[in-house]
Amino acid sequence: MNPEDLRKNYKDLFGFVPEAIVDRLAVGKEADRMDAIGAIEAWREELLHRNPLDRKTQQLVHFALLIGAGQERPARLHASAALKAGASVRELFGVAETAAVTGGMPAFSLAIAIISDTMKSA
Numbered sequence: 001m002n003p004e005d006l007r008k009n010y011k012d013l014f015g016f017v018p019e020a021i022v023d024r025l026a027v028g029k030e031a032d033r034m035d036a037i038g039a040i041e042a043w044r045e046e047l048l049h050r051n052p053l054d055r056k057t058q059q060l061v062h063f064a065l066l067i068g069a070g071q072e073r074p075a076r077l078h079a080s081a082a083l084k085a086g087a088s089v090r091e092l093f094g095v096a097e098t099a100a101v102t103g104g105m106p107a108f109s110l111a112i113a114i115i116s117d118t119m120k121s122a
């Protein structure tokens with residue numbers, strides 16, 4: 001996958017290219033390892049975008065897993081992408097409720113903070 005196609009895929013998903021992806025491309029280029037970046041992105045594309053889940057569901061799952069892992073920065077990206085893909089605030093709240101069962105109040109609170117911020121910026 002060439003870097004421009006990669007950037008387009010991220011723009012389609014998030015509306016922009018996340019900083020971590022910009023960094024990934026820059027380091028891969030500097031290290032002369034763009035083939036490795038391409039392999040990682042092809043793997044990601046296959047597992048995330050060619051599986052039976054539609055984009056909205058995939059982004060809700062991403063948000064849930066990242067909340068459970070306490071990964072705030074990428075969880076923010078995927079909450080926003082879920083809304084962009086057609087998820088409702090109610091569905092994001094459902095993820096927060098589920099996170100409370102598995103991750104307790106810290107996970108619930110993190111999810112609510114992200115949803116609140118996402119609503120403000122939408």
